[in-house]
Amino acid sequence: MNQNSLFFRARWRLAIWYSGVMGIILCIAGVGAYQMMVHAHWQGLQDEIESVAGTLHDTLEPMLQQPDRMSPYVQNVLPNLCVVTEPCAKNQQNLSNRHILGVTQTNAYYIHFRDRNHQTIATVGNLPEAEFNQNSVWQMIQDNQGHRYYQFSLLLKNSAGLPWGYMQIGRSMAEYEQHLSESRLALLLGLPIGLVAIAIASWYLTKIAMQPVYTSYQQIQQFTADVAHELRTPLAAIRATVESSLAMDVLLENDSRNILSVIERQNSRLSQLVGDLLLLSRLDIETxxxxxxxxxxxxxxxxxxxxxxxxxxxxxxxxxxxxxxxxxxxxxxxxxxxxxxxxxxxxxxxxxxxxxxxxxxxxxxxxxxxxxxxxxxxxxxxxxxxxxxxxxxxxxxxxxxxxxxxxxxxxxxxxxxxxxxxxxxxxxxxxxxxxxxxxxxxxxxx
Structure with a gap:
């Protein structure tokens, strides 16, 4: 196939079109998959924060008594709690025998307790500096070092059902952003490799796809050459017979009959050949x-x-x-x-x-x-x-x-x-x- 420039150019164009279309589909699919992954991770992050907040809410509310004041029982659940009116070192004692909400012990989380006037009562973890926005339940904040945190705020009530204050739970976005960054890098590296693989596969697939066409083209060429050869032989015989007859000044009756016999025989051969070709053509066309x-x-x-x-x-x-x-x-x-x-x-x-x-x-x-x-x-x-x-x-x-x-x-x-x-x-x-x-x-x- 490579020896025929027409099919070689057609193969190139088909491979380019196939590679282009598949490349576009691959890019769209990659971007779509990335967006779906971002959405799934974001939804998972929100569900995780809401789950932690819900667990703390249900655990702490029965312990809270006087509004705007931290109950000492809260330290049983949050041993690393730092109350603003007490030294933080006092609260960092070893309380391994007490129940601890494990997720709050990681550096990724922080908890901020505020009174009803939005003043700080106590904190857990490294608290970024941010203003309290009572109109927003979810808030994206950023510290001076550029680290981002996703924060969830909710109202706490005491054991009597009266408003006690606010609790803000935030989670660092570092792990989330690192995961997305690695996914983007993998996608950016994988797309060129995928495009190269598509190009190579397209080149070989176009060869396979065009092989039947090329074979049919060769068969048509061979068929045309064979038909021309088969038709040329009786036509040449008829022409030679007629020319030899015209070259004679006088034709005897026996010579005339011989000439007509040759013409009739070659004409029969032509008629049979044409009839066979017409039959083959009808058999190929009729379905x-x-x-x-x-x-x-x-x-x-x-x-x-x-x-x-x-x-x-x-x-x-x-x-x-x-x-x-x-x-x-x-x-x-x-x-x-x-x-x-x-x-x-x-x-x-x-x-x-x-x-x-x-x-x-x-x-x-x-x-x-x-x-x-x-x-x-x-x-x-x-x-x-x-x-x-x-x-x-x-x-x-x-x-x-x-x-x-x-x-x-x-x-x-x-x-x-x-x-x-x-x-x-x-x-x-x-x-x-x-x-x-x-x-x-x-x-x-x-």
Whole structure:
């Protein structure tokens, strides 16, 4: 494919388009995944802070008594509590035997208790400097070093149900921002690697995708060249005959008849070639099988054996039909096409069989298939030619084909008809000992 500049350029354009589209999809998917991850982590952060705040709220409210004053019982829950009216060192004693809310012992969290006038009562942890905003439950604050904290505020009530003050719980955003930063770095590094992988995959996938097109293009080129070659031979013969006739001053009656006989023979060859090409073209174009009808293979093969028997006798060949079952076997199809199918195969066997040879046509059925065998004791097919015998204009023995007038379309037509009828045809041959063609068609169940 790389040797053909047209397909090479088309492959490049297809690979670029594929890479571009897949790259855009990958980028959009990456950005979308990152945004979803940010949202999920942010929601998880809020849920975590709310959970801690709810636990502290339910635990501390029964301990709170006098508004705006910290109860000494709170220190049982928060041993690192620092009350503004007492030295903080007094409160940092070892209270390992008391219940401690573990999450508040980490450096990521702080707790700020305020009275009803928003003045500080006590703190837990490293408290960033920030103004109290009573109108905002959630607040993003930043200290002098640029560290950010996400803070949640809620009102506390004492054991009597009266407002006691406010509690603010904040969490450092450092871990969250570090995780997002690592995710962005992984995404920024992964996207170019993914784009390179897409580009490489696109180059190879476009080769695979265009290979059938390129193969079809080569087949069309070869088919066109073969048709031109087959048409050129009879046309050249007709032209040479006419030119030689025109060069003669006087034409005798016998010469005229010979000239007309040559022209008629070449014209017949041209007509047969054109007819075969038109049949192949129709078989390739037609996709509908609505015109199919039940066809009896027993009758078709019996008529063909009767019709081709004189031709076989002329070549001193023994042609016979062997029906493996007495049941009449029907298939859905076009009777004239099926007739042409088996006619080509049997005529091909007669054409390439040795004198005093034997040709046997068998018909049987297996499961849901009708199977026909055409066996001959002819010259056989060489192993290197066997895979190509159904190709158009392919002739294993070109010298003999010229003497018998074959154009190399008989087996191609047979294969096209079989595929049109959703069947299969294969050839088994041993060079010098004969060949066997096996045709299987879907059987019409009665």
């Amino acid at each position: 509908s099988s609505s015109h199919f009808s039940p066809c009896c293979l027993n009758d078709i093969l019996s008529d063909l054996i009767e019709e081709l028997a004189p031709l076989a006798l002329t070549s001193n060949l023994n042609l016979k039909l062997n029906l493996k079952t007495e049941t009449r076997i029907f298939v859905m199809g076009n009777e004239s096409q099926l007739y042409r199918l088996f006619s080509n195969l049997i005529a091909n066997a007669i054409q390439y069989s040795n004198v005093n040879g034997k040709i046997t046509v068998c018909l049987t059925m297996q499961d849901r298939e009708a199977i026909a065998y055409i066996r001959d004791t002819g010259i056989g097919i060489a192993p290197q030619d066997l895979p190509y015998i159904f190709d158009r204009f392919y002739r294993a023995n070109r010298d003999r084909s010229r003497t018998t007038g074959g154009s190399g379309l008989g087996l191609a037509i047979a294969k096209a008809i079989v595929h049109k009828h959703r069947g299969n045809v294969q050839a088994i041959s041993e060079f010098g000992k004969g060949s066997e063609f096996i045709v299987s068609l879907p059987r019409l169940l009665t």
